[in-house]
Amino acid sequence: MRVDYLVRRLIQFVIVLWGAATLNFILPRLAPGNPVRERLLSALATGGYQQAGIEEMVRAYNEQFGLDKPLYVQYLLYLQAALQLDFGYSIASYPAKVLNLIMAALPWTISLLLVSTLISFVLGTLLGALMAWPRSPRFVRHLVLPMMALSAIPYYLLGLVLVYSLGILVPMFPISGGYAIGSLPNLSWAFIQDAIYHSILPALSIVLSAAGFWAIGMRGMMVTTEGEDYVVYAEAKGIPERGIFLHYALRNAILPQLTSLALSLGTVVSGAVVVEIVFGYPGVGSLLFQAIRSLDYFVIYGVVFMTVLAIAIATLALDLTYPLVDPRISYRGA
Numbered sequence: 001m002r003v004d005y006l007v008r009r010l011i012q013f014v015i016v017l018w019g020a021a022t023l024n025f026i027l028p029r030l031a032p033g034n035p036v037r038e039r040l041l042s043a044l045a046t047g048g049y050q051q052a053g054i055e056e057m058v059r060a061y062n063e064q065f066g067l068d069k070p071l072y073v074q075y076l077l078y079l080q081a082a083l084q085l086d087f088g089y090s091i092a093s094y095p096a097k098v099l100n101l102i103m104a105a106l107p108w109t110i111s112l113l114l115v116s117t118l119i120s121f122v123l124g125t126l127l128g129a130l131m132a133w134p135r136s137p138r139f140v141r142h143l144v145l146p147m148m149a150l151s152a153i154p155y156y157l158l159g160l161v162l163v164y165s166l167g168i169l170v171p172m173f174p175i176s177g178g179y180a181i182g183s184l185p186n187l188s189w190a191f192i193q194d195a196i197y198h199s200i201l202p203a204l205s206i207v208l209s210a211a212g213f214w215a216i217g218m219r220g221m222m223v224t225t226e227g228e229d230y231v232v233y234a235e236a237k238g239i240p241e242r243g244i245f246l247h248y249a250l251r252n253a254i255l256p257q258l259t260s261l262a263l264s265l266g267t268v269v270s271g272a273v274v275v276e277i278v279f280g281y282p283g284v285g286s287l288l289f290q291a292i293r294s295l296d297y298f299v300i301y302g303v304v305f306m307t308v309l310a311i312a313i314a315t316l317a318l319d320l321t322y323p324l325v326d327p328r329i330s331y332r333g334a
Contacts, residue, residue, distance in 0.1 A: 006320075013316050020308040025078050028300050029071075078301065087302040092294040098302040101287060108178055109276070109283035112199050116206040121261050123207070124214025129250050131215065132222035135241060144219065150212030156274040159205035163278070166201060173201045176280035202279040210264075214257065221253035228252070259318060 037058050062068040066077060066088075081087050087098035124147075130136040131144055150158075167175035179185065179194050225231065226249060234244045276285035284303055291299035 009316060009319060013312055016312050017308065020312075021079065021082050021305055022075075024301055024304045024308070025075055028295070028297050082301070082305055085306075087298045087305075090291075090296055090299050092291065092296040092299070098298050101299060102284060102302055102306060105282060105284045105287045108281060109285065111195075112203055112276075112281065112283060113206070116203045117210065117261075117264050119203075120207045120210035121214050121257070121264075124211035125218045125254065125257055127211070128215035128218025129222050129245070129253065132219045132226065133245060133249070134226070143215070147212040147215040147219075150208055151216050152212075153209055154274075155205050155209050156278050158209050159202060159275060159278045162201050162205050174198050175201070178280075178282045199281075202275050202281055206275060214260075217260065218253065218257055221256055222249060225249050225253040 059068070066074055069077075085099060090096050090098055090101055093101065127140070127143060127147065130140045131147070163175045166172050174180075174197065178198050179191065180198075183191060183194060185191065230252075231244060231248050234248045239248075274285070275281070276283045277289055280286070287299065288303045290296075291303065
């Protein structure tokens with residue numbers, strides 16, 4: 001790999017992050033209303049504050065969070081904080097810091113979304129390859145319609161069906177929460193078992209829906225690969241069928257799948273929003289949803305920037321590792 005290509009990709013990486021961070025700063029401010037005033041009015045409605053002093057408190061909080069400064073000053077302070085991954089304090093959950101809120105919710109999202117995405121990728125890719133392989137069992141090739149149906153159903157609709165069928169009609173699993181009410185998160189085996197038990201329904205909704213998506217995509221790529229000359233040549237040489245399937249057909253068809261996987265791993269947070277809301281799961285998606293509802297700028301900044309950073313890193317890593325997956329790809333002349 002040429003050094004100048006690597007430098008060029010790193011420069012593109014920085015430009016993408018800067019552009020995304022700038023949009024991340026601008027878009028929440030297009031919403032009407034003052035987040036501090038909205039928060040204090042909400043507290044006032046529940047009896048938390050007196051009406052007489054609310055404007056003084058708004059001015060004090062605006063000064064605390066820097067919202068009284070000119071917009072360009074806020075932007076520069078925001079970029080400085082983004083470089084340090086320090087987005088200050090949450091408006092809605094003051095005095096909690098944004099990074100602490102994200103780090104508390106991140107393990108839940110990773111354990112649910114990351115594991116579910118990897119399981120669905122492996123299962124769907126293998127099923128899709130077998131559905132297109134002419135010498136696979138007949139019942140596998142008949143899974144095309146069920147996989148197409150599953151790929152068309154959004155996570156949250158499938159989640160609602162699972163909640164009703166396996167949580168209400170047949171109460172096998174809890175329908176909401178990440179752990180039992182009254183439990184305190186810890187690393188004990190009992191709590192881990194309880195957390196896994198509560199994650200089964202949301203994970204199942206993701207795996208079923210995503211597996212259909214991966215299977216249909218892989219099937220299309222395998223159909224294209226089967227007609228290539230190197231597959232026909234391998235068959236003519238008498239290479240065992242299993243070797244042709246794994247090393248010639250599957251390996252060459254999987255590259256687009258890996259690209260989609262990298263992007264999916266980077267967007268686990270955005271994909272988790274609706275799923276976590278449906279199941280009341282205490283992850284980053286729920287944290288972002290609550291921040292949007294309360295116009296908590298700094299939590300929105302933190303979550304969205306971390307998502308963009310994850311996507312950019314995943315895309316860069318994928319681009320640099322393509323030659324390891326397929327020797328035909330080379331950046332020597334790039």
